[in-house]
Amino acid sequence: MYERPKLQSLTPSTTPTQDADGLSPLVIRASNLDLTFQTNDGPVHALKDVNLEVNKGDFVSFIGPSGCGKTTFLRCIAGLETPTSGALSVNGMTPDDARRARAYGYVFQAAGLYPWRTIGGNIRLPLEIMGFSKAEMGERIKRVLNLVDLEGFEKKFPWQLSGGMQQRASIARALAFDADILLMDEPFGALDEIVRDHLNEQLLQLWARTEKTIAFVTHSIPEAVYLSTKIVVMSPRPGRISDVIESSLPRDRPLSIRDSAEFIAIANRVRDGLHAGHGQG
Amino acid sequence: MKSFFPVVTVVAAVLLIWIIAVVPMNMHLTADQAQRDGLAVSPDTPIARQDFSGLGLAVHNSHLIPLTYVNVRPRLPSPHQIAIELYDTVIDKKITSKRSLVYHGWVTLAPTLLGFAIGTLLGIMLAVGIVFSRVMDRSVMPWAIVSQTIPILALAPMIIVVMGAAGIQGILPKAVIAAYLSFFPVVVGMVKGLRSPEGMQLDLLRTYHSSNSQGFWKLRLPASTPYLFASLKIGISASLIGTIVAELPTGAKAGFGARMLVGDQYGQPILSWAALFAAAITAAALVGIIGMIERGTLRQMGMKPA
Numbered sequence: 002m003y004e005r006p007k008l009q010s011l012t013p014s015t016t017p018t019q020d021a022d023g024l025s026p027l028v029i030r031a032s033n034l035d036l037t038f039q040t041n042d043g044p045v046h047a048l049k050d051v052n053l054e055v056n057k058g059d060f061v062s063f064i065g066p067s068g069c070g071k072t073t074f075l076r077c078i079a080g081l082e083t084p085t086s087g088a089l090s091v092n093g094m095t096p097d098d099a100r101r102a103r104a105y106g107y108v109f110q111a112a113g114l115y116p117w118r119t120i121g122g123n124i125r126l127p128l129e130i131m132g133f134s135k136a137e138m139g140e141r142i143k144r145v146l147n148l149v150d151l152e153g154f155e156k157k158f159p160w161q162l163s164g165g166m167q168q169r170a171s172i173a174r175a176l177a178f179d180a181d182i183l184l185m186d187e188p189f190g191a192l193d194e195i196v197r198d199h200l201n202e203q204l205l206q207l208w209a210r211t212e213k214t215i216a217f218v219t220h221s222i223p224e225a226v227y228l229s230t231k232i233v234v235m236s237p238r239p240g241r242i243s244d245v246i247e248s249s250l251p252r253d254r255p256l257s258i259r260d261s262a263e264f265i266a267i268a269n270r271v272r273d274g275l276h277a278g279h280g281q282g
Numbered sequence: 283m284k285s286f287f288p289v290v291t292v293v294a295a296v297l298l299i300w301i302i303a304v305v306p307m308n309m310h311l312t313a314d315q316a317q318r319d320g321l322a323v324s325p326d327t328p329i330a331r332q333d334f335s336g337l338g339l340a341v342h343n344s345h346l347i348p349l350t351y352v353n354v355r356p357r358l359p360s361p362h363q364i365a366i367e368l369y370d371t372v373i374d375k376k377i378t379s380k381r382s383l384v385y386h387g388w389v390t391l392a393p394t395l396l397g398f399a400i401g402t403l404l405g406i407m408l409a410v411g412i413v414f415s416r417v418m419d420r421s422v423m424p425w426a427i428v429s430q431t432i433p434i435l436a437l438a439p440m441i442i443v444v445m446g447a448a449g450i451q452g453i454l455p456k457a458v459i460a461a462y463l464s465f466f467p468v469v470v471g472m473v474k475g476l477r478s479p480e481g482m483q484l485d486l487l488r489t490y491h492s493s494n495s496q497g498f499w500k501l502r503l504p505a506s507t508p509y510l511f512a513s514l515k516i517g518i519s520a521s522l523i524g525t526i527v528a529e530l531p532t533g534a535k536a537g538f539g540a541r542m543l544v545g546d547q548y549g550q551p552i553l554s555w556a557a558l559f560a561a562a563i564t565a566a567a568l569v570g571i572i573g574m575i576e577r578g579t580l581r582q583m584g585m586k587p588a
Contacts, residue, residue, distance in 0.1 A: 103491060109482050115501070
């Protein structure tokens with residue numbers, strides 16, 4: 002099932018820099034990926050013939066209607082689902098080995114903070130599990146709280162925070178153990194648009210500061226276009242990739258970029274991809 | 283404090299019904315006694331009075347109504363008679379006296395607490411086994427349910443006799459019966475609580491590559507705390523009932539159960555009722571104490587009661 006990456010020089014450990022001309026190291030590589038769920042109503046073809054390469058430092062969005070397999074694909078990358086056939090590698094390892102090596106942080110749709118732990122305690126959870134020293138835990142909690150703009154909330158309980166702040170805390174929790182990859186499954190899906198805009202802006206700043214590779218599942222076209230360097234348009238039944246768009250927008254993006262002709266052109270291409278997928282399905 | 287007025291209202295309504303019911307319930311007894319004491323009663327023979335209901339008799343003999351509240355051996359004691367008996371036996375008597383309800387209360391309370399501790403511990407251990415082992419899930423749970431369908435009144439004397447034959451007497455047999463009743467709610471509540479974390483929370487731990495025991499200590503156990511307290515409140519009152527039931531059929535000389543039985547056997551209903559009320563007040567106090575521990579613990583944990 003697992004296929005060793007063909008170009009050894011492209012493993013992330015060798016070339017930490019990002020080049021625009023395709024020499025960036027591969028972080029995620031999927032080829033001919035298939036996944037069929039066996040359900041009581043018969044088999045469901047969740048992913049069909051998925052091919053994708055994600056470079057280090059990319060911000061990749063997966064967009065598509067419900068049932069297109071975008072979340073399933075993200076869970077495959079995380080090693081939470083196992084593909085039926087095809088090859089998938091994360092940091093040059095199988096997804097399961099990458100999970101064991103704690104290669105990624107995962108942000109779920111709901112913040113899912115433990116109500117009996119403070120914000121600091123929630124961020125400490127992965128650090129406790131991974132066996133960090135006490136001094137290092139405190140230092141890391143301070144650092145990631147600063148990254149998500151939640152200084153001073155360490156001792157607060159989750160119910161004392163708004164939904165947007167809780168989701169930021171869950172992002173901090175995913176950042177705390179310094180994984181290179183951040184997997185985000187519709188993290189802002191349940192938030193209102195004003196909060197979402199604000200968090201999108203913050204996420205871009207965070208991405209710029211940390212140089213992480215981010216895979217981001219969303220329903221929203223503007224969100225996908227605003228955030229991504231690469232937009233993967235998916236369509237349902239069976240779940241597959243219908244278009245991959247390399248964004249021509251600059252990395253430094255104010256919110257106002259959404260009014261530019263270039264942004265609208267990319268958004269239109271995403272919309273066309275979604276429509277085409279629907280037509281075939 | 284929010285529940286103060288509703289509770290007082292219900293208590294007042296119950297008291298009112300009770301006070302009214304005392305008259306017809308005790309009317310025949312009162313009329314018989316009044317006749318012996320030379321008072322005018324109509325109709326004037328006990329046989330003829332049998333044709334009347336308590337209420338009917340009260341209508342014909344309204345002058346006897348106050349006397350229905352002061353019977354020495356009433357069919358239904360009036361609330362103030364029980365209050366006086368409780369005052370006498372709880373506060374007036376030395377607690378070393380065999381007639382002190384405090385003494386009898388402790389005789390019942392000690393096995394209740396021991397049994398509750400045993401039952402809770404057993405319940406938690408079984409629940410952990412059930413949650414982590416499919417075999418235990420399939421085998422233990424049905425038996426736990428079956429165990430609660432056996433009438434404890436039938437089982438209690440057997441346990442006492444069997445343990446007595448093995449030379450075990452005193453507090454332990456009663457504690458075993460109390461534990462038998464209290465482990466079940468703890469098992470049910472803890473199984474539900476330990477299974478309460480959703481798929482997403484379990485997935486989150488998988489992304490950290492955490493071990494089963496980390497998942498237990500960091501997620502399942504804290505998540506089950508509100509469920510545990512809900513079960514403990516049921517468990518402690520079941521424990522008290524178990525101990526009293528253990529005292530009833532075995533000729534125990536002390537304890538709430540023994541007092542109830544003595545009152546019944548020697549025709550002193552006020553005594554039985556006082557013991558009953560003392561037991562109810564004890565149960566309420568025990569549940570109240572657990573409720574306070576629950577509030578404190580959950581506040582400490584930043585959670586709200588389930």
